[in-house]
Amino acid sequence: MKVILLGAGRGSRLMPLTADKPKSFVQIGGKRILDWTLDAFRQEYQPRFIFVGGYQIEMVRRDYPAFDVIKNADWSKTNILFSLLCARDHFRGGFYSTYTDTLYRDTAVKQLSKSPHEITLVMDTHWRQRYRFRSEHPEQDAEKIIAHDGVITRVSRKILPDAATGEFTGLLKMNERGANIFLDYYDSLYASLGPDGTLPDGKPFRMAYLIQQLDKMLQDGIKMHCVSVPGNYHEIDTLQDYHLASNKWQKSDEN
Secondary structure (H helix, E strand, C coil), X not given: CEEEEEECCCCHHHCCCCCCCCHHHCEECCEEHHHHHHHHHHCCCCCEEEEEEECEHHHHHHHCCCCEEEECCCHHHCCHHHHHHCCHHHCCCXXXXXXXXXXXXXXXXXHHHCCXXXXXXXXXXXXXXXXXXXXXXXXXXXXXXXXXXXXEEEEECCCCHHHCCEEEEEEEEEEHHHHHHHHHXXXXXXXXXXXXXXXXXXXXXXXXXXXXHHHHHHHCCCCCEEEEECCCEEECCCHHHHHHHHHHCCCCCCC
């Protein structure tokens, strides 16, 4: 099992916690966010971890010598989609991918592993309970999903909160065919846009979020599926998120 860990960004909204370390090194409940992620996978498997880094990447190399570490040399000028594609040589045969500023349990990984589909995302169906307290990261910023019977029809920040089925947790799996479809689609987009071609939101393609390609693929008829978790998930994007997760993560399994 290959797990691509996306951790190139600086996490400026978590300053001063990220002044001298990667975002994934911030501790919640006495343990780094990154270590919570590793433990979620290691409960059942012995994965091969591929870390795509940028900011303070040498700390990752030093503390996690077993990782395959790939540097996104343009990390300050690109976004999540480009970071994932830095690991394209590891797509063969399929892979798991995850953000490294999120907390989830091994149950999410177990559910995801059982999916037989080409592209499967993990969705939190209790997401709005957390957003009641996230004034610095409002619902309109959530990477929302619309799905019916496990089949995704949209994944976008533009989805109205009342219309959303859940929130994408940043955790996904692609089998070999799904990875090939995803990579071919990316290469086609890159060929037509180049890194500085304009996206619908006015930003250059190099600043694309992962969900922007996923949603475009959906609109072009490419099938994707989801598995659901009812909470047990946190995104750590702001200092407010850090305090919320610190207060709750180890106290209850209903996060």
